[in-house]
Amino acid sequence: xxxxxxxxxxxxxxxxxxxxxxxxxxxxxxxxxxxxxxxxxxxxxxxxxxxxxxxxxxxxxxxxxxxxxxxxxxxxxxxxxxxxxxxxxxxxxxxxxxxxxxxxxxxxxxxxxxxxxxxxxxxxxxxxxxxxxxxxxxxxxxxxxxxxxxxxxxxxxxxxxxxxxxxxxxxxxxxxxxxxxxxxxxxxxxxxxxxxxxxxxxxxxxxxxxxxxxxxxxxxxxxxxxxxxxxxxxxxxxxxxxxxxxxxxxxxxxxxxxxxxxxxxxxxxxxxxxxxxxx
Numbered sequence: 001x002x003x004x005x006x007x008x009x010x011x012x013x014x015x016x017x018x019x020x021x022x023x024x025x026x027x028x029x030x031x032x033x034x035x036x037x038x039x040x041x042x043x044x045x046x047x048x049x050x051x052x053x054x055x056x057x058x059x060x061x062x063x064x065x066x067x068x069x070x071x072x073x074x075x076x077x078x079x080x081x082x083x084x085x086x087x088x089x090x091x092x093x094x095x096x097x098x099x100x101x102x103x104x105x106x107x108x109x110x111x112x113x114x115x116x117x118x119x120x121x122x123x124x125x126x127x128x129x130x131x132x133x134x135x136x137x138x139x140x141x142x143x144x145x146x147x148x149x150x151x152x153x154x155x156x157x158x159x160x161x162x163x164x165x166x167x168x169x170x171x172x173x174x175x176x177x178x179x180x181x182x183x184x185x186x187x188x189x190x191x192x193x194x195x196x197x198x199x200x201x202x203x204x205x206x207x208x209x210x211x212x213x214x215x216x217x218x219x220x221x222x223x224x225x226x227x228x229x230x231x232x233x234x235x236x237x238x239x240x241x242x243x244x245x246x247x248x249x250x251x252x253x254x255x256x257x258x259x260x261x262x263x264x265x266x267x268x269x270x271x272x273x274x275x276x277x278x279x
Contacts, residue, residue, distance in 0.1 A: 002116075032069075032070055034074060035073075037071045039066065039073060040067050043069055044062070044066060047068070047069060048061070048062065049169075053258045055073050107252055111251075111254065112278075113248050114244075115244075115247055116244065117239070117240050117244065122232075123232065125239050126239060133196055133235050136188065136189045136190070136228055136229050136230050137188070137227055137228065138187075138188050138225070138227075138228050139187050139189075139222055139224070139225050140184065140224040141183070141220055141223065142166055142188060142218065142221045143184065143220050144166060144169065144170060144180050144184070144221075145183070145215075145217075146178055146179070146218070147179045147180075148178050148217055150212070152178070153217060155176075156173075156219075166219075167182070170182060170279060189201070190238075200220075200222065205224055206221070206223055208220065208222075222257075260266060
């Protein structure tokens with residue numbers, strides 16, 4: 001566990017470091033001095049706040065974060081000695097990281113971004129999505145991904161109906177020069193792509209559905225299914241999260257539209273999106 005956390009802290013702290021101006025902190029705030037540099041208490045607290053580490057040993061986690069930041073300082077010092085911070089691609093990445101953090105801060109400050117859904121909204125969402133909650137199911141699915149053009153679909157559908165097992169079907173695919181392999185897994189209703197969820201909801205064990213994919217066709221078979229509903233109380237945290245994310249998306253999209261309408265944006269030849277008009 002230590003190495004992934006260490007790496008995550010270095011990366012996350014590195015993004016924040018891209019937004020820092022030269023360190024003017026009072027040396028009294030230094031938790032660790034690293035040569036002429038320092039790791040400050042504020043840096044440690046910020047890095048800890050960015051970790052999803054519920055239930056972790058706080059002292060061990062803090063120690064890991066401190067060592068990660070020390071490591072980062074050492075790496076930055078050596079990078080500067082080697083002149084890597086002057087390389088164009090590094091400067092571009094640092095500027096991009098800075099823009100990302102500042103843009104995120106602005107987005108989070110917009111009115112409505114933290115607006116929680118009402119009890120009525122949660123109840124309405126629960127009732128409107130029975131296949132996610134009251135009719136929620138757990139599937140054991142088998143999937144055959146087939147590399148084929150759409151004109152082969154009729155023959156594939158015909159053979160699928162004749163085959164007694166997916167294994168037999170895969171053997172037929174091979175005999176036709178088509179690539180196909182079986183993969184399987186357990187998924188709950190909310191883990192199934194939305195466009196497939198309602199189709200599976202009306203099927204029982206042994207049901208098969210064909211889905212067009214980027215490289216051909218996917219055959220999805222229900223090997224086993226059981227109903228496992230969620231009560232409104234159980235579903236409320238997930239619904240609140242869904243509705244909050246939906247609200248945030250709407251608020252941000254509205255703000256971006258407003259900003260684009262009021263800004264003067266001029267695209268050079270070859271860079272304008274198809275639907276845009278240069279102002």
